[in-house]
Amino acid sequence: MSWKPFIPDVNEWKKHFVESADMKYIPNQKTYVIGQFGNGSRPVTQIELITPTQQAVEMARSELKKRKNDGEPIVHFEAPGREPRRAAKKKKRNLFCSMGSSSSRNAEASQRRYLIGTLTKKSCVEQKFFGLSQLIDLKCTSQSKGSTGKGNNYDHNGVKAQDRDHMDLCNTNGATLYKPMPLNKPLYASETFVNWKSHYDIERMQMKLMQRKTAVYLVPIGSFPSFVMDFKLNMSGKVCSLFEILGTFLEIFYQEMPVSWLDSVDPEKENWNITTRNHKVTGKRQYLVSDFYPQLKKWKPKNTYGILGLTWTDLYPTESLNFVLGEASKRHRSGVISFGRFEPKTFDPEKSRDIEDIDPIIMWKLLKVSSHELGHLFGLSHCDFFLCGMNGSSSVEEAMLQPLFFCPVCIRKLQYACKFDIVKRYTELRQFFTELNGAMPFDRLQQCVEWLDSCLDFLLNDK
Known part of the structure; x- marks a missing residue:
């Protein structure tokens, strides 16, 4: 069969443009057939019916292409009611990093909600307490994590060492109950309440499916x-x-979550295969803390939210690190703390002595470390916002100078998990520390009593 060239039907073209201009279309017909191949037995579609809007767009594109080829200037216009893509990205970025101007009020409110969550359904006392999170300056800084650039008088959190000593000495003004820390990273990179809650809700759903x-x-x-x-x-x-003292304290600190002691366990008799070493500086025996996590997970009863071990032997986290007072694994829901007898950083062969009795310093150390590590089992990371019981530390001395009590952001997380009443919790904590300080006087315990008095006065005072 010989080939015949394609010859378009001019009349069909005219018909198409006339009907398009008159906004007329043939019912149930989606195409025009323009011309034929061969002997005409097989029609070929050449034009598709399109809407006027599509036609206008195609005509505009053709015109712009022609102008571009001719070298004419082209002016770009944005669609009405639609922001440029670059401006939209900048606005989203400013949600976390733009503060201080009148145009950033909505961004600041969004940041506050991201930090502490929505408080509209909370009681007046709770709103007042969690409102202390407004003390945090949410401006983004260019400092990198762990770098303060302020010299040796500052710890690794960027806070003056002497400021921690005065953390618990405060008056009834809520602004002095907590001391905010300088943020050294953007808000979205820290563990805010909303960030923590998104992970905790998934775990809670899994717990509901199980026992x-x-x-x-x-x-x-x-x-x-x-x-x-x-x-x-x-x-x-x-x-x-x-x-019993340690268990009572933790049961008050983590209210609505019962705390009980199990019988003592010997890791050697149970064949836990815990890695040990004698430290090259102190010469004292140490346990590798991470080896306890899977063993304690198997050891805990079925209704256990978490399990925390207490050992007399010192601990170390990795071969490259010297010493740790305690550590916890959120994944295993288990952790271990120790008495912290020999810290290599401050060890002196002639002056360092082993613990010989339970004095107020040892009691404070156990209360401080146990409450901190148990917080990790509830999913709390190290706090970046206030001087707080959940701050990270790089030495025993720094850990002991940190506050015992948690900040409003960490308490917000803890209350969501344990469902406790804030006033009831702080009232019982005040009673506990008053009794403990009466039986074992210590300046840090007395500061706890004074802080709790100020905190309750702030919460219950209507002014």
Whole structure:
């Protein structure tokens, strides 16, 4: 069969343009057939019917292409009511980094909600307490994490060391209950309440599908000296052991989450295969803390939310690091703390002595470390916002100077997890520390009592 050239039908073209101009279309017909191939037995589609808008767009594109080829200037216009893409990205970025101007008020409000969550359904007392998060300056800084550039008088959080000593000395003004820290990274890179809640809700959904977790367990690991096991303290007419005091404190601190002690476990008899070493500086035995996580996870009862071990032997996190007071694994819901007997950083062979009794310093250390590590089991990371019990530390000295109590952002997370009443919690904590300080006077315990008095005065004062 011989080939015949394609010859378009001019009349069909005219018909198409006339009907397009008159906004007329043939019903149920989507194409015009323009011309034929061969002997005309097989029609070929050449034009598709399009809407007037599509036609206008195609005509505009053709015109712009022609102008561009001719070298004529082209002016770009944005569609009405639509921001340029670059401006939209900049606005989104400014949601976290733009502060101080009148145009950034909405951005600041969004940042506050991202930091502390929505408080509209909270009580007046709770709104007042969590409102202290407004003390945080949310301006983004160019400082990198862990770098303060302020010299040796500042710790790794960028805070003066002497400021921590005065953290608990405050008056009834809410602005002095907590001391905000300078943010050294953008807000979205920190663990805000909204950020933490998104992860916690997933875990809580998993817990609902399984058996509900209703308790926290503490377990002594290995043997302890006789003065630890025989320690007794009379608190308001009740004689309490060291373990009972620690359990009572944590049960008040993490209200609505019962805390119980399990029987002591010997890791060697149970074949836990915990890695040990003798430190090259102190010569003292240390446990590799991460080896405890999977073993404690297997050891805990079924209704356990988390389990925290207490050992007399010192701990270390990795071969390259010297020492750690305690660590916890959120994934395993388990952690271990120690008495922190020999820190290599401050060890002196002639002056350093082992613990010989439970004095107020040891008591403070146990309260501080246990509350901090148990916070990790609830998913709390190190706090970047205030001087807080969840701050990270690089030495025992720095950890002991940090506050015991959590900041409003961390309490917001903890209350969401434990569902406690804030006033009731702080009232019971004040009673506990008043009794403990009466039985074992110590300046840090007295500062806790004064801080709790100021905090309750702030919460219950209508002014």
